[in-house]
Amino acid sequence: MSKLNGKVKKESGSATRASVKTEMAKPRMTRSARITELKLDTARIPEQPSTSMPGTVEKIIKSPYPQEPEKAEIAVEGADHLYREIRIENALEDEKGNKVKLKVGAHVNVTVEADPKDTVPKGAN
Numbered sequence: 001m002s003k004l005n006g007k008v009k010k011e012s013g014s015a016t017r018a019s020v021k022t023e024m025a026k027p028r029m030t031r032s033a034r035i036t037e038l039k040l041d042t043a044r045i046p047e048q049p050s051t052s053m054p055g056t057v058e059k060i061i062k063s064p065y066p067q068e069p070e071k072a073e074i075a076v077e078g079a080d081h082l083y084r085e086i087r088i089e090n091a092l093e094d095e096k097g098n099k100v101k102l103k104v105g106a107h108v109n110v111t112v113e114a115d116p117k118d119t120v121p122k123g124a125n
Contacts, residue, residue: 050113053078057106060090072102076110086110 029037055076062070072090076083090101102108 048113049116049119050111052109052111055086055108055110057102057104057108058085060102060104061087070101074108074110 053076055074058073058075060070060072069089069091071087073085073087075085092100092102094100
């Protein structure tokens with residue numbers, strides 16, 4: 001609608017967005033058909049359900065045994081108080097495949113991924 005000389009004038013149907021028209025031109029599909037179409041698309045790389053949280057390396061724990069690697073203790077921000085710290089092997093690889101280690105105070109992202117078959121929709125028991 002536009003306002004001209006104090007009167008409200010209705011715009012014509014040609015003002016409808018082009019993107020809406022193209023979307024409406026597509027055939028309607030059920031949700032199951034859209035999911036099946038996504039599964040059949042071989043060029044698409046499906047993503048696993050995941051979440052990421054920021055963290056900070058609190059300390060490096062030396063191993064008492066030479067054959068075991070040292071561990072990095074990471075404080076995960078946003079986690080419950082009693083479950084904030086996790087320990088992982090302090091052995092990572094960079095993009096070139098070189099072995100690297102975390103330093104104390106390093107900011108990291110902790111990512112949890114799950115296989116889609118091991119998840120349920122939110123709200124389901």
